Amino acid sequence: MDFSSLQQFKNALVDHCVAQGREFKYMKNDSIRVRIKCRSEDCPFVILCNKVGNKETFRIKTLVGDHTCARVFDNKSANVRWVKQKLLNKVSTMNKISTNEIVDDFRVNLGTGITRYRAWKGKQLAIEEVEGAIEMQYTLMWRFSNELRRMAAGNTCKMNFETQRSTLFPRFSRFYMCLEGCKRGFLGGCRPFIGLDGCHLKTKHRGILLAAVARDANEQYFPLAFGVVESETKESWMWFMELLMDYIDPERSRRWVFISDQQKLMYV
Numbered sequence: 353m354d355f356s357s358l359q360q361f362k363n364a365l366v367d368h369c370v371a372q373g374r375e376f377k378y379m380k381n382d383s384i385r386v387r388i389k390c391r392s393e394d395c396p397f398v399i400l401c402n403k404v405g406n407k408e409t410f411r412i413k414t415l416v417g418d419h420t421c422a423r424v425f426d427n428k429s430a431n432v433r434w435v436k437q438k439l440l441n442k443v444s445t446m447n448k449i450s451t452n453e454i455v456d457d458f459r460v461n462l463g464t465g466i467t468r469y470r471a472w473k474g475k476q477l478a479i480e481e482v483e484g485a486i487e488m489q490y491t492l493m494w495r496f497s498n499e500l501r502r503m504a505a506g507n508t509c510k511m512n513f514e515t516q517r518s519t520l521f522p523r524f525s526r527f528y529m530c531l532e533g534c535k536r537g538f539l540g541g542c543r544p545f546i547g548l549d550g551c552h553l554k555t556k557h558r559g560i561l562l563a564a565v566a567r568d569a570n571e572q573y574f575p576l577a578f579g580v581v582e583s584e585t586k587e588s589w590m591w592f593m594e595l596l597m598d599y600i601d602p603e604r605s606r607r608w609v610f611i612s613d614q615q616k617l618m619y620v
């Protein structure tokens with residue numbers, strides 16, 4: 353079996369050993385080879401993965417795959433890095449998960465016991481990785497907007513930011529996006545009907561996602577525009593609606609039907 357890096361091999365190996373309920377130790381671990389043997393002294397399990405010639409490929413060269421030792425439950429090979437990797441999806445989709453729940457989850461679903469410390473530390477590292485990534489993504493918003501406009505001149509993107517103090521970095525506050533294809537499709541093939549709603553974003557930085565949808569000739573939903581605002585207020589809805597109406601009916605001369613759960617929108 354080939355791997356693109358030794359790290360990929362090591363990750364796969366931890367998965368394998370945890371699934372088998374066996375622990376391993378490194379006999380050799382450098383930049384071109386990794387030799388691993390079972391932690392139990394008289395067990396023959398051994399695996400060697402090393403670099404192939406001068407290619408960036410790593411291949412398993414030696415493998416004695418069967419263990420003669422017994423299964424262990426509290427697997428020391430299930431290290432913090434592995435726990436973090438397993439928790440990445442969970443912490444990005446679940447609001448809160450306790451250390452005890454993590455320990456239980458690993459016992460039931462992955463068949464291995466981990467210490468509370470390992471569960472806690474793994475969770476901290478996973479949160480750091482996920483939320484660090486989220487903060488970084490806000491800085492990519494300008495590039496994303498530029499790219500959308502470059503692809504089609506009719507794509508509308510609007511981003512607002514706040515400057516708290518001249519010495520601080522500007523802060524993201526609102527975002528609006530409407531694609532040219534959606535506008536054309538709406539004006540060309542949908543009824544003059546717009547459904548509006550907002551939903552809470554469950555990430556660390558919260559906010560509200562606003563959406564405007566239309567219905568096409570087949571009675572299906574037709575996406576029209578999206579926005580992200582700090583909260584659902586009359587002011588934020590107006591900001592969103594003005595941007596939307598500026599394109600679809602700049603003269604405000606046609607009649608439109610809106611459906612919404614917000615009384616604040618009655619002004620339209």
Ligand SMILES: [Zn+2]
Binds near residue numbers: 374391
């Ligand atoms: Zn063994």
